[in-house]
Amino acid sequence: MRNLERLTVETGRVIQRRYLLQRLIQQGQTSAVYQGFDQVLQRTVAVKAAAVEHISIYRAAIRATAQFTHPNIIGIYDLILEPDALYIVQEYVDGDDFGTLLQSQLSPYYVVDLGVQICQALMYAATPSRKICHGDLTPAAIVRDRRGFVRVNNFALPGDVHYFSTWNILGGGPTPFSDPDLPVGQASEGRYADDTRAVGLLLYQLLTSGRSADARTVEPPTDGRLRFMRNTPPEVCEVVARTVIRQHPQNISAAEALHAELKKLADALAPAIPVPAMAQPAPALAYQVAEEPAGRAAQAQFMPVRTGLLSQPLGASPDSTSLSGAGNDFPTRVDANERMVRPEPTTGASFDMSMSSQLAAARQAAYNEGTPAKRVNMPLIIILGLFLFALFFGIGYYLSTLLIH
Known part of the structure; x- marks a missing residue:
């Protein structure tokens, strides 16, 4: 630990005459x-310095994950071994760490979407050609970049014993880790289940009630009950509870299953894309544009799933939903001390035209475009023109003869 403390103050040092350490993150x-900063390729990087007593652990993790290429996983560029430490050069991600996400008070949709992306990273690492579990999926492993991509770090490292032991009070079972005798990062069904539950714990921390707005960390409840913010849809509460509580009769223990559940919720909760009121579409296109938001709005009003875990319908008025983390009864209760956060309702002002009027406008436009104009009889016009010319010519000739004589 003494070597690590010394490294934390050595900003300005250049590693291998290439990587300049600028600031501690x-x-x-x-x-x-x-x-x-990579002075050769002229780009910003992240440099992780591990003390000498942990070199073997980090080298094994890098060997197992060096070839990972996925939009939800932080890439590895270089590995440098020096007498005092091991330096891992990684992709630098400009974004928000988990503490900042907690302070942002994310809506249920963005929390669910975060879970979808973390599951995608776990599923990539678990493919038959890789067979790597994460093992240390804590808040420190999560960053969301400026484009909204969630980036996962620290694959194949030993799990944080203090973190997982503390959160084991929420239906974690007798031990926080499965298959402790296997090498770090080596996959097993139990370890895949540990990673899946770790995703549920992260989602719960973003959705839990009773924390201050400026909190960067969340402590587990001492009574082992799950408490969600009031604006959290019951379906989201249920999926998180099924993931966190191992004893749940419908426990979700695989990243693929959790991904499927969260993807359905994300599709249902996705906000509709508004159409600017000033830009009115053409009549033939008005019905097509209005149809998509109407369909999404119908999706957003999804019906609660009844499995015995939740009895509170969507839009109910208790201040919070509380789920037990022990036993198999999973009771619900109302906590009147929690504060309500209501999402803004969707007004739909851009779509005030009724469906029948839209259809009528579209049909009328199609009729106007498809009805041919009346044709003009050109031969008849030519004949009539010649007749008038001859008539006026004869009248003129007659009048001229009269005037001469």
Whole structure:
């Protein structure tokens, strides 16, 4: 640990005459992470410094994950071994860490979408050609970049014993880790289940009630009950509870199953894309544009799933939903001390035209475009013109003869 503490103050140092350590980003128990600069390729990087006593662990993790290429996983560029430490050069992600996401008070849709992306990273690592579990999926492993992509770090590292032991009170079972005798990062069904539950814990921390707006961390409830913010749809509460509570009769223990559940919720909760009121579409296109938001609005009003876990319908008025983390009865209760956060209703002002009028406008436009104009009889016009010319010519000739004589 003394070597690690010394490294945390050595900003300005250049590693291997290439990577300049600019500032400390994160201090962990086994490593320190810096923002650095690659002076050869002229790009910003992240440099993780691990103390000598942890070199073997990090080298094994890098060997297992060096070839990972996925939009939800932070890439690895270089590995440098020096006498005092091991330096891992990684992709630098400019974005928000998990503490900032907590302070942002994300809506249920964005929390669910975050879970979808984390599951995609776990599913990629678990493919038959890789067979790698994460093992240490804590808040420190999550960053969301400026484009909205969730980036997962720290694959194949030993799990944070303090973190998972503390959160084990929420239906975690007798031990926080499965298959402790296997090498770090080696996959097994139990370890895949641990990673899946870790995703549920992250989602719960973003959705839990009773925390202050400026909190960057969340402590587990001492009574082992799950408490959600009031604006959280019951379906979301249920999926999180099924993931976190191992004893749940419908427990979700695989990333693929959790991904499927969260994807359905994300599709149902996705906000409709508004059409600017000033830009009115053509009549033939008005019905097509209005149809999509109407369909999404219908999706957003999804019906609650009744499995015995939740008895509160969508839009009910209790201040919070509480779920037990122990036993198999999973009771619900109302906590009147929690504060309500209501989402803004969708007005739909851009779509005030009724469906029948839209159809009428579209049909009328189609009729006007498809009705041919009346044809003009050109031969008849030519004959009539010649007749008038001859008539006026004869009258003129007659009058001229009269005037001469």
